[in-house]
Amino acid sequence: QKEVEQDPGPLSVPEGAIVSLNCTYSNSAFQYFMWYRQYSRKGPELLMYTYSSGNKEDGRFTAQVDKSSKYISLFIRDSQPSDSATYLCAMRDSSASKIIFGSGTRLSIRP
């Protein structure tokens, strides 16, 4: 079993829709949860991160962590064609510098 599981997609939605991206994990020691966005032929870039459980909002993006279920989500409101990319969840425990990445979900926003 992988430490972090993520549906690879692809996921295609119309412009303006709300997008929900999810990951599950098995290591209860994870404390930091991140979402990276990767455009084609580019390196990943950090979108946002949260510590422990709860929600965090940044503009059209909301990250949600449910540690009891070992489940994290990223919601994108009013999705735009420019949001089309691969989204990778990532996480680490507080004692380590190493980040464990999900395999990424490929998202396409149709104009």
Add this chain to the structure above:
Amino acid sequence: SAVISQKPSRDICQRGTSLTIQCQVDSQVTMMFWYRQQPGQSLTLIATANQGSEATYESGFVIDKFPISRPNLTFSTLTVSNMSPEDSSIYLCSVVSGVYSYNEQFFGPGTRLTVL
């Protein structure tokens, strides 16, 4: 933030040869990481490279296959040695800017390697 460049951006190599990938950062950084990203797979950490010390390799990766140099705080190289088609992948370097910034890694654009 940090701006990272990698050379080459892509290469096609023959089985049994070696390729050295360069990673240049526009500022001094303490920690640099080398990752491999295969199609449909997650980013897999190969090793952590700190200036002035030997690189630390993850399980499944060895120095003889992936030697790393870190001569200063802005530069590192990763060599993929004695290549086989299974080494075909995208190789990325990344950095963190400080010990309190582990969550935010800045990535280079990657080197796309194809081994025939």
